[in-house]
Amino acid sequence: MHLWHTSDSSFRLMKRNMSCQKLFSPVKKIVAGSRALILHPVRHNNWRIRLFFWWILCILSFVALSSITTPSFAAPVGWAAIYGEVNAETAQTIRQTSDGGYIVAGETKSFDTAGKEIIDSLVLKLGSDGTVEWQKSYGGAGWDWANSLQQTDDGGYIVAGMTLSFGAGSRDFWVFKLRHDGTVEWQKTYGGDDWDEAISIQQTSDKGYIVAGMTGSFGAGEFDFLVLKLRPNGTVEWQKTYGGIKEEQARSIQQTSDGGYIVAGMTRSFGAGAYDFLVLKLRPNGTVEWQKTYGGDIEDWSASIRQTSDGGYIVAGMTTSFNTGGGDAWVLKLRPDGTVEWQKTYGGSDADWAFSIQQTSDEGYVTAGWTTSFNAEDKEIRNCSVLKLRPDGDVEWRKTYGRGAERAESIQQTDDGGYIVAGWTAYFGTEDSGIWVFKLRPDGAIDPSCDFINETNVSGMDSNAIILDSSASVRDSNANPQDSSATVRDTNVSTNILCASTNVE
Numbered sequence: 001m002h003l004w005h006t007s008d009s010s011f012r013l014m015k016r017n018m019s020c021q022k023l024f025s026p027v028k029k030i031v032a033g034s035r036a037l038i039l040h041p042v043r044h045n046n047w048r049i050r051l052f053f054w055w056i057l058c059i060l061s062f063v064a065l066s067s068i069t070t071p072s073f074a075a076p077v078g079w080a081a082i083y084g085e086v087n088a089e090t091a092q093t094i095r096q097t098s099d100g101g102y103i104v105a106g107e108t109k110s111f112d113t114a115g116k117e118i119i120d121s122l123v124l125k126l127g128s129d130g131t132v133e134w135q136k137s138y139g140g141a142g143w144d145w146a147n148s149l150q151q152t153d154d155g156g157y158i159v160a161g162m163t164l165s166f167g168a169g170s171r172d173f174w175v176f177k178l179r180h181d182g183t184v185e186w187q188k189t190y191g192g193d194d195w196d197e198a199i200s201i202q203q204t205s206d207k208g209y210i211v212a213g214m215t216g217s218f219g220a221g222e223f224d225f226l227v228l229k230l231r232p233n234g235t236v237e238w239q240k241t242y243g244g245i246k247e248e249q250a251r252s253i254q255q256t257s258d259g260g261y262i263v264a265g266m267t268r269s270f271g272a273g274a275y276d277f278l279v280l281k282l283r284p285n286g287t288v289e290w291q292k293t294y295g296g297d298i299e300d301w302s303a304s305i306r307q308t309s310d311g312g313y314i315v316a317g318m319t320t321s322f323n324t325g326g327g328d329a330w331v332l333k334l335r336p337d338g339t340v341e342w343q344k345t346y347g348g349s350d351a352d353w354a355f356s357i358q359q360t361s362d363e364g365y366v367t368a369g370w371t372t373s374f375n376a377e378d379k380e381i382r383n384c385s386v387l388k389l390r391p392d393g394d395v396e397w398r399k400t401y402g403r404g405a406e407r408a409e410s411i412q413q414t415d416d417g418g419y420i421v422a423g424w425t426a427y428f429g430t431e432d433s434g435i436w437v438f439k440l441r442p443d444g445a446i447d448p449s450c451d452f453i454n455e456t457n458v459s460g461m462d463s464n465a466i467i468l469d470s471s472a473s474v475r476d477s478n479a480n481p482q483d484s485s486a487t488v489r490d491t492n493v494s495t496n497i498l499c500a501s502t503n504v505e
Helices: 047-069
Strands: 004-007 010-013 028-032 035-039 078-083 089-096 102-108 120-126 132-139 144-151 157-163 172-178 184-190 196-203 209-215 224-230 236-243 248-255 261-267 276-282 288-295 300-307 313-319 328-334 340-346 352-359 365-371 383-389 395-401 406-413 419-425 434-440 453-455 466-469 473-476 487-490 495-501
Touching (some): 157 209, 172 224, 236 248, 276 313, 328 365, 328 383
Parallel strands (some): 089 144, 089 434, 172 196, 224 248, 276 300, 328 352, 352 406, 383 406
Antiparallel strands (some): 078 434, 132 487, 157 172, 224 236, 248 261, 288 466, 300 313, 313 352, 328 340, 352 365, 365 406
């Protein structure tokens, strides 16, 4: 700490016994770390002016010296936590928020006051260290769950899923807009008389929302893609179905840089096998720009798609058409027109799935899912799996996380270059299942005290998917928007921090 002393109109800097007069002799260079001060004499007969300049230069030296001697303390860079212990809590999605914390959405059975094992949507707001800032459940008399959420431009959140408590049919799209504290701004259902489920939502550049999922109420077949474009208040701008005579499910949607949309899911109506990846590129009004299937002769399911920095797309899911075991994680890099740049499978002797993918800041990719291939003790045990890929699809590293039945549903790169992952676990003291969230360093590590992390030696293998233009029928639908009246409850899900590390820079 620096101490200042005045006596007979002279000032001294009491650090290492160096006085300002000695430091500030004519034409002198002071070096403080990488900073340098060039000091020139003050040629004036007025001692008060000379004193003023000496005072200013002393303050500058204080700032320069302080800035190189004070360490900065960073928030925890790695941690793992479980939320919930008694009944089933699961997480479907997680996103980093603008304050450096995280927002998680999923479902819970722990707060059913009627004792009927009713499932409600559950939203947790976490701090950067995994502590709970607030938590709330949303639901009615039936089953209601959240599949997707995102922070909105106003600091609130948009959530999408399915409800059996409200709406026009047996199951409806359910979308609710939350304020920053989790209170409800508006909530609506969209559907017909059959099964309709929202699986993916994103805020659009016009402050509205794009929602995708599946519908049995409208369309050409058993189930079709259903895409709704909503205004900021939740009213419908347009809505369309896309499908054939059998089954289609949309699993992921994102607005693209041209104002249109990219949608990925699975199809049983088109393609080369029983189920194929189905990817649609839509214009801003929902009409189809191009549509393609990707697959082999058995089953191939896509779960996540994102536009990449080169204008193309990265899509991930599972394949049993091109695999070494009971199904492999499958990643395809597409060009802007949907043709394949590269395609690779990743897996071992048993089952491996990818549920979430994102391009990373180094132009590579990160995926999260689950595996039963790398547990030597019991092939029936699932562990969370995170796979870091280079830009060409080669494996940079792969790690598994867990000891019992675990599954990762969502991953996102964080501002510090690490990753946040959410899913669920039926181990670590949970009686049923609990939400599992873990914050990873850029290399996938957490801390040496976290003894549930294992390295695996998987490598990517080229696949040869058959790529076909599809002819999904596009129809306007008339899903009936209705206001819903979900009960909002403050919950008390317990928090168990398994392990954590801090970093001092």
